[in-house]
Amino acid sequence: MMELVCPAGTPAALRAAVDAGAHTVYCGFADETNARNFPGLNFSREELAEGVAYAGARGAKVLVAINTFPRAGDQALWHRAVADARQAGAHAVILADLGLIAHAAETHPDLRLHLSVQAAAANPDAINFYAETFGIRRVVLPRVLSVEEITAINRQIDIETEVFVFGGLCVMAEGRCSLSSYATGLSPNMNGVCSPASHVAYSEVAGNNEARLGGFLIHRTPKGAPLPYPTLCKGCFTSPSGGGQAQTGHIFEDPVSLDATELIPKLQAAGVRALKIEGRQRSRAYVAQVVRAFRAAVEAAEVGEPMPAGLLSKLTEGQAATTGAYAKTWR
Amino acid sequence: MTEPHPLPPLLRRLPIPPLAPQAASLALTAFLRRIARRNPAILARLGPHERARFLIDVTDGPLLLVMEPGRRRITAHPRAATPAHDAAIRGRLAPFLSMLHGIEDGDALFFQGDLQISGDTAAVLALRNALDCAELDLTEELAAIPGQPLSRWLRRASGLAERRSGYALSRQEMLP
Numbered sequence: 488m489m490e491l492v493c494p495a496g497t498p499a500a501l502r503a504a505v506d507a508g509a510h511t512v513y514c515g516f517a518d519e520t521n522a523r524n525f526p527g528l529n530f531s532r533e534e535l536a537e538g539v540a541y542a543g544a545r546g547a548k549v550l551v552a553i554n555t556f557p558r559a560g561d562q563a564l565w566h567r568a569v570a571d572a573r574q575a576g577a578h579a580v581i582l583a584d585l586g587l588i589a590h591a592a593e594t595h596p597d598l599r600l601h602l603s604v605q606a607a608a609a610n611p612d613a614i615n616f617y618a619e620t621f622g623i624r625r626v627v628l629p630r631v632l633s634v635e636e637i638t639a640i641n642r643q644i645d646i647e648t649e650v651f652v653f654g655g656l657c658v659m660a661e662g663r664c665s666l667s668s669y670a671t672g673l674s675p676n677m678n679g680v681c682s683p684a685s686h687v688a689y690s691e692v693a694g695n696n697e698a699r700l701g702g703f704l705i706h707r708t709p710k711g712a713p714l715p716y717p718t719l720c721k722g723c724f725t726s727p728s729g730g731g732q733a734q735t736g737h738i739f740e741d742p743v744s745l746d747a748t749e750l751i752p753k754l755q756a757a758g759v760r761a762l763k764i765e766g767r768q769r770s771r772a773y774v775a776q777v778v779r780a781f782r783a784a785v786e787a788a789e790v791g792e793p794m795p796a797g798l799l800s801k802l803t804e805g806q807a808a809t810t811g812a813y814a815k816t817w818r
Numbered sequence: 819m820t821e822p823h824p825l826p827p828l829l830r831r832l833p834i835p836p837l838a839p840q841a842a843s844l845a846l847t848a849f850l851r852r853i854a855r856r857n858p859a860i861l862a863r864l865g866p867h868e869r870a871r872f873l874i875d876v877t878d879g880p881l882l883l884v885m886e887p888g889r890r891r892i893t894a895h896p897r898a899a900t901p902a903h904d905a906a907i908r909g910r911l912a913p914f915l916s917m918l919h920g921i922e923d924g925d926a927l928f929f930q931g932d933l934q935i936s937g938d939t940a941a942v943l944a945l946r947n948a949l950d951c952a953e954l955d956l957t958e959e960l961a962a963i964p965g966q967p968l969s970r971w972l973r974r975a976s977g978l979a980e981r982r983s984g985y986a987l988s989r990q991e992m993l994p
Contacts, residue, residue, distance in 0.1 A: 496947065497863075497947060497950060497951035498951060499920075499950060499951045499952070499953050500950070500951075503920075525943055525947070526865070526867060526940045526941070526943045526944035526947065527863045527864060527865070527867070527943060527944035527945070527946070527947030527948045527951075528943075528947050683940070684939040684940035684942075684943045685939070685940040687939035687940075688937075688939065689934070689935055689936045689937075689939065690936060691936070696934070711931065712931060713928075713929055713930055713931040714931070714934070715929065716925075716928075768925075769923055769925055770917070770920070770923045770924050770925070770946070770950045771920050771950055771951075771953075772917075772920050772921055772922055772923045772950075772990070773923035773925065773926065775920075776923070
């Protein structure tokens with residue numbers, strides 16, 4: 488059966504994921520070493536050790552995401568995170584930065600290393616370099632590849648592949664976005680936050696609700712209508728066209744979430760080892776519902792039954808879903 | 819479970835008895851202190867945001883509430899004047915209870931427009947995450963108050979009210 492890799496932002500979410508049928512849970516420390524560094528989220532060292540024990544007692548594994556990029560002169564925080572994840576009994580660490588991967592491979596040769604989606608390794612040469620040089624055992628593929636491209640990659644590499652099947656999407660090449668940095672001064676890759684909550688402001692102006700990020704107006708909706716979180720890439724903007732007429736729309740990306748449930752059999756046939764669910768910033772209720780649905784889906788795929796559809800639309804951003812780049816219908 | 823209806827509109831129209839806000843403040847503060855004692859991790863997760871003043875506007879309820887976790891205090895206020903606050907969360911009682919008891923996802927409720935927030939977004943996020951991790955059960959918190967003789971009755975009444983009204987009055991058990 489394909490391995491289901493599930494998110495946990497808190498110990499309660501970790502327990503919910505394991506109880507709902509996760510084979511593996513990934514989480515991070517409560518600091519800048521992981522890409523979901525939000526207020527009130529993530530794990531202390533003690534909580535991680537307890538989480539590993541809870542998962543282990545039920546046959547599940549825990550991965551620790553240390554997937555931001557260490558700042559020059561300040562690498563000790565990231566080095567300590569790798570050592571502490573190993574000490575807590577994590578099955579593997581998920582890393583993105585080349586220097587941190589080299590450090591982990593040299594300092595902790597027995598620690599299993601996964602390559603984060605943030606590393607943006609999207610072709611066999613890049614993946615094989617990481618595998619041969621540092622002993623990377625699994626690569627999380629960027630969400631820019633079609634199923635056919637994933638099939639081609641799997642034919643030319645010897646390590647496991649993991650792909651996202653559900654949750655938020657990112658329009659940029661993974662790990663290379665500067666929109667949040669431009670608006671807030673804080674970088675997803677360096678500080679672990681895209682569109683940090685500390686720079687978000689919701690307000691009511693002249694009968695409308697407005698959502699701003701770092702002072703930039705990202706969304707305006709009539710009072711009472713849903714107002715999305717102001718992520719810059721998913722903003723609704725008004726801009727003049729060439730003819731001078733104003734156009735309003737989602738300039739970069741529609742606020743939809745990935746749902747690749749229907750493609751699970753094809754991903755299985757493509758040689759994908761593990762399916763990943765995004766959403767460490769979401770609640771334990773989200774984790775339980777999504778994990779339960781995807782556990783049923785991978786079990787169905789295993790015996791060749793059809794995939795369940797449309798179960799999770801309520802949980803997605805904009806209540807709309809896409810299969811993203813896996814099926815590049817625009818080509 | 820039954821789909822919960824909003825609280826009766828009459829609740830918002832009834833005149834508030836003069837001492838009702840003070841009485842509600844005392845009772846809710848005592849309850850908050852008990853929860854904070856039994857769940858110290860909530861304040862640890864809030865971190866610096868424990869100093870924030872959270873306006874809890876249950877839009878189908880009669881009073882506005884201001885929760886100050888750092889001061890272990892909840893105060894109730896008539897709707898006529900909005901009290902000072904740093905962050906606000908607004909919505910009907912049903913989504914508040916569903917979120918608190920782990921039945922519905924806070925982000926999904928927000929995306930659907932069932933909950934609205936304003937003010938210090940980081941503080942709201944920290945509170946949401948801290949409460950979600952605490953896995954609170956309000957019925958159990960009330961039933962476990964020492965010296966009160968109605969624990970068994972309270973649990974049974976809560977279960978019955980939950981089934982009849984559709985309001986989430988206790989924690990969702992995660993089934994393996």
